Amino acid sequence: xxNRPTTLLLLLPAALLVGLxxxxxxxxxxxxxxxxxxxxxxxPIRELVGSRVSLVVLERTFxxxxxxxxxxxxxxxxxxxxxxxxxxxxxxxxxxxxxxxxWISILVRTYxxxxxxxxxxxxxxxxxxxxxxxxxxxxxDLAVRIAMVQILxxxxxxxxxxxxxxxxxxxVKTARSLGATPTQAFVKVFLPLSxxxxxxxxxxxxxxxxxxxxxxxxxGGRRSILIxxxxxxxxxxxxxxxxxxxLATALLIITLACLALFRLLTRxxxxxxxxxxxx
Amino acid sequence: MVNLTRRTFNVGASSLVxxxxxxxxxxxxxxxxxxxGSGGSLAEVIKKLFEDPFTKATGIKVRATAPVSLPKLxxxxxxxxxxxxxxxxxxxxxxxxxxxxxxxxxxxxxIDPNNVxxxxxxxxxxxxxxxxxxxxxxxxxxxxxxxxxxWADFWDVKNFPGPRSLENSPKGNLEFxxxxxxxxxxxxxxxxxxxxxxxxxxxxxHIPVWWENGAQHVQLLVDGEVNMTSCWNGRISPLxxxxxxxxxxxxxxxxxxxxxxxxxxxxxPTEAQLFLKYRMDPKASAEFVxxxxxxxxVPGMMELLEPEFVATLxxxxxxxxxxxxxxxxxxxxxxxxxxxxWNDWLLI
Numbered sequence: 001x002x003n004r005p006t007t008l009l010l011l012l013p014a015a016l017l018v019g020l021x022x023x024x025x026x027x028x029x030x031x032x033x034x035x036x037x038x039x040x041x042x043x044p045i046r047e048l049v050g051s052r053v054s055l056v057v058l059e060r061t062f063x064x065x066x067x068x069x070x071x072x073x074x075x076x077x078x079x080x081x082x083x084x085x086x087x088x089x090x091x092x093x094x095x096x097x098x099x100x101x102x103w104i105s106i107l108v109r110t111y112x113x114x115x116x117x118x119x120x121x122x123x124x125x126x127x128x129x130x131x132x133x134x135x136x137x138x139x140x141d142l143a144v145r146i147a148m149v150q151i152l153x154x155x156x157x158x159x160x161x162x163x164x165x166x167x168x169x170x171x172v173k174t175a176r177s178l179g180a181t182p183t184q185a186f187v188k189v190f191l192p193l194s195x196x197x198x199x200x201x202x203x204x205x206x207x208x209x210x211x212x213x214x215x216x217x218x219x220g221g222r223r224s225i226l227i228x229x230x231x232x233x234x235x236x237x238x239x240x241x242x243x244x245x246x247l248a249t250a251l252l253i254i255t256l257a258c259l260a261l262f263r264l265l266t267r268x269x270x271x272x273x274x275x276x277x278x279x
Numbered sequence: 280m281v282n283l284t285r286r287t288f289n290v291g292a293s294s295l296v297x298x299x300x301x302x303x304x305x306x307x308x309x310x311x312x313x314x315x316g317s318g319g320s321l322a323e324v325i326k327k328l329f330e331d332p333f334t335k336a337t338g339i340k341v342r343a344t345a346p347v348s349l350p351k352l353x354x355x356x357x358x359x360x361x362x363x364x365x366x367x368x369x370x371x372x373x374x375x376x377x378x379x380x381x382x383x384x385x386x387x388x389x390i391d392p393n394n395v396x397x398x399x400x401x402x403x404x405x406x407x408x409x410x411x412x413x414x415x416x417x418x419x420x421x422x423x424x425x426x427x428x429x430w431a432d433f434w435d436v437k438n439f440p441g442p443r444s445l446e447n448s449p450k451g452n453l454e455f456x457x458x459x460x461x462x463x464x465x466x467x468x469x470x471x472x473x474x475x476x477x478x479x480x481x482x483x484x485h486i487p488v489w490w491e492n493g494a495q496h497v498q499l500l501v502d503g504e505v506n507m508t509s510c511w512n513g514r515i516s517p518l519x520x521x522x523x524x525x526x527x528x529x530x531x532x533x534x535x536x537x538x539x540x541x542x543x544x545x546x547x548p549t550e551a552q553l554f555l556k557y558r559m560d561p562k563a564s565a566e567f568v569x570x571x572x573x574x575x576x577v578p579g580m581m582e583l584l585e586p587e588f589v590a591t592l593x594x595x596x597x598x599x600x601x602x603x604x605x606x607x608x609x610x611x612x613x614x615x616x617x618x619x620x621w622n623d624w625l626l627i
Contacts, residue, residue, distance in 0.1 A: 053626050119442070120503040136442075138504070139487040221487055222447075222625045230626070236350055237448065238618045239375075 030252070032245035044242035045249075054230060054247060061227040062254070064141070065209030068148045072156040073202045075149070080160035081194075095158070102154040110218050113147045114138060117219070139221040147215045152208060156201035163197020164190075203262050210255055227251050311340040312550045315366035318345025324570050328563045329554075336557075339550050349376065352542055356381040361544040364551040371450065373405045373538045374611030383541040383548050390556040400576035405540035406555060409573035412593035412602060413451050414532035416500055416510040420524040430459040430531045433507055434478070436485050441506035443482070444499050447489035449621040450610055451533045452479065454603065455509065458531045468606045472617060476624060489625065500525055512593055513572045532602040534593055537573075568592070 033044045048054055083091050101109060116122045117138040124134040137143050167190065175185040213228035220226075225233075227247060234244035314330070316322055322343050330341040344363065349372045355361045368376060376382050382404035387396075390406065400407035415433050419426065427439050433455070445452050453475035454467050460478045462471075488504070490496040496510045501523055515527045539558070541551050558564075561579035568574045568584065574592050581589055589595050593602070610617075 051623075053623050056627050114502075118502055118504055136487055217491070222489055223627075225626060233622060236348070238615065238622070239350060239353065240615075241350075 026252075029245055030249050032241050033249050036242055041242075044240075044246035047243050048246040048250060051243075054250075057225060057227055057230045058250065058254070060224075061210060064145065064148070064226060065206045068145055068152065068209050069156075069202045069205040071145070071149050072152050072205045073160075073198050076153055076156035076201060077160050077194075077198050080157050080164055080197075083157075083161055084164040095161070098154045098157055101150070106151055106214055109151055110147055110215050113143060113150075113219055117143050117146070138219060139224070141220065141224045143219040144216045144224050147219050148209060148212060151215065152205045155208070156198075156205055159201035159204065160194065160197045163200070164194045167193045199262070203258070206258060207255055210251060210258075310338075310547055310550050311342055312364040312547045312554060313342045313344055313362055314551075314554065315344045315347065315363045317347055317367060318343075321571055324567060328567050329558055329560075332563070333554055333557045337553060339553065341554065347372075352376060352381055353379070356543045359544060361542050361546065363542050364545045364547045365539055365541055365554060367408060368405060368538045368540050370536045370538065370605060370607035371610040371614065373402060373540060374607045375614070376540065377402070377404050378611060381543050383543055383545060385541070385555070386552055389549075389552050390559065395578045396559070397576050397578070402538065405538035407536050407576050408539045408558070409537045409571075409575050410534060410594050411537065411573045412512040412529065412532040412534050412598075413446075413509055413605075414512050414527045414529055414602075415455075415507060416496075416515045416525055416527045417507040418500065418503065418524055419526050421503075421506040426526070426528075427507060428528060428530060430455045431461070434459040434482055436482070439507065442487050442504070443485055444488050444490050444496060444505045444508035445482075445486055446496075446509055447491055447625070449617045450614070451509065451605065453617070454533060454605070455531065456482075464531070464601075464603045467603055468609050470609065470613075472613075472620070476620070479624070516572060516591060529593075529598045530601045532593070532598075533605040534599060534602045535605045536607075 034040060034042065036043060083094050086094065114121070118124065119134050119136070119138065121138070123137065127134065137146075171189050171193070172185050175189045176182070180188065210226075211228055212226055213232065216224050216226045217229055217232075220229075227250075231244045231247045231251075234240045234247065316325060322345060326341075326343060330343065334340050347367045347369070349368070352363070352366060352368075353376075355363065373382075384404050385402070385406055387394075387401060391401075396406070415427070415430065417427055417439075421441055422439050425438070427433055427435075432439055433443065445455075453470050453472065456475040456478035457467050457471065458464070460474060462474075488499065490499060490508065493511050493514050496508045497514050497518065499505045500508055500510070500515075501518060510527065512527060512529075512532070515525055518525050539555060541548050545551060559577050561577050561583060564575060564577040564580045565583035568580065569588070572592055574580065574594050590597065592598065
């Protein structure tokens with residue numbers, strides 16, 4: 001912060017790029033929710049508040065994001081913990097394995113789930129071989145959730161792992177030498193120190209979930225669509241861009257509110273200070 | 280002219296067209312028109328049969344873009360930054376675009392100087408490009424040798440069990456529901472929306488997935504994800520030829536038209552109309568239909584095709600007789616309201 005003018009100058013190219021190509025167009029889109037053909041209007045916002053379908057979809061988006069993030073953290077944290085105890089070489093191989101699906105396009109990974117979950121897919125064929133009748137997994141909320149977890153899990157694992165590797169292993173050893181059982185050392189020393197990584201992973205996961213589009217569109221049924229899909233319907237089918245903009249505004253506000261809430265919850269907690277969000 | 284057969288007349292007319300276009304080539308050398316279409320394999324065929332020969336004859340280059348999108352047309356016209364010179368449009372899109380003033384009027388004196396296009400093919404600001412049908416397709420191996428014959432059978436989950444799919448749009452589906460409820464073909468319009476939704480209620484829980492595009496309904500049927508689905512006629516015949524256990528029924532199908540129109544404020548409207556005129560060539564159109572079975576109304580085209588093949592087209596008399604003409608006008612007027620109700624009905 002000492003070299004303020006120089007710092008600002010360094011920021012300028014990125015800020016200009018983001019400002020011109022991202023912030024300005026977004027403001028343009030958002031303004032559609034309050035500006036119609038005849039100037040200022042509250043019509044789209046009133047439509048949003050009065051529309052049951054958008055409230056239902058907003059609520060569903062929120063729950064879907066929450067459950068997916070919780071599942072990701074519950075699955076990702078132990079995996080990261082396991083990896084943090086390995087040798088550097090072995091860990092590098094595992095990180096590579098985790099990144100491998102991450103480099104494959106979301107679209108391809110989503111399509112793969114159709115092959116696995118479909119009525120003539122791997123799961124149902126196996127069930128049929130044992131004499132069971134096919135179960136409808138594809139085109140349900142469950143299918144969307146499974147695929148979202150698979151897509152987002154690498155992010156959570158890697159975020160958890162990064163924070164765990166930052167922890168001074170000497171602290172755990174010290175706790176043990178002072179008489180703590182392995183469980184105590186984990187719960188009282190390691191867990192609190194690694195929580196920031198888990199929370200960051202969970203929050204990133206949650207925010208990414210809020211904007212998911214392809215996965216619910218391809219794997220979900222009519223009751224699985226999320227807010228992005230509803231915006232798409234308003235843009236492409238109903239041509240109701242004001243309403244679409246109002247929905248987009250709502251999505252943005254909810255996302256920002258989630259970030260603010262996270263900040264509030266973690267205020268003053270030292271374990272989050274490394275993120276710069278807890279202060 | 281009267282003594283000529285239609286066929287020789289058309290061949291003669293199209294060579295006149297070519298000669299006329301050729302004369303313009305010197306002036307139009309540096310012009311590139313942007314023609315927006317559906318993309319994919321369709322675009323390749325159009326390029327080979329229409330665009331490349333057109334460029335050769337006139338010097339006007341053609342750049343093809345995709346996909347067809349009414350929102351994009353709206354954005355272009357409203358922002359004044361019109362990239363397309365010509366675009367494909369579905370029937371109800373034409374009605375909405377025309378009403379909103381997003382299209383240039385067509386100069387029929389230029390594109391149809393001998394007045395041979397049937398009236399059905401001509402709108403003030405769009406020309407029919409193709410006709411296709413939304414019919415129902417089914418797996419022939421799922422109903423113990425029985426074949427569903429009507430939309431009533433499509434709704435009959437007892438005799439024809441298993442999951443189905445329909446398009447995620449009220450367009451067409453309300454009509455199919457009315458047919459399933461016993462409304463005769465000529466009494467569909469104006470649509471009794473309440474009655475249609477009540478009938479759709481019966482089938483709602485048997486439809487795990489509502490398709491969004493043509494590729495998807497093909498996949499659903501071929502993968503065995505559903506036993507029956509509404510579909511576009513042209514997508515299923517190639518599968519049937521490949522020996523896949525699928526078939527369609529024309530009964531109660533929706534005969535739909537797709538159009539070509541010039542966006543308001545297009546940069547090269549005259550050259551776009553010359554290309555439109557070129558698209559009316561019966562020989563090239565016949566070749567086109569052999570590959571993509573969506574015929575337009577180009578006079579003289581059907582006479583160039585085998586009768587057995589004509590029988591597989593949506594506009595063949597025996598097929599047209601059991602279908603209804605999809606009423607774009609009704610939908611343009613009612614879509615906003617019905618779409619809102621559809622979303623509420625489907626998504627909650």
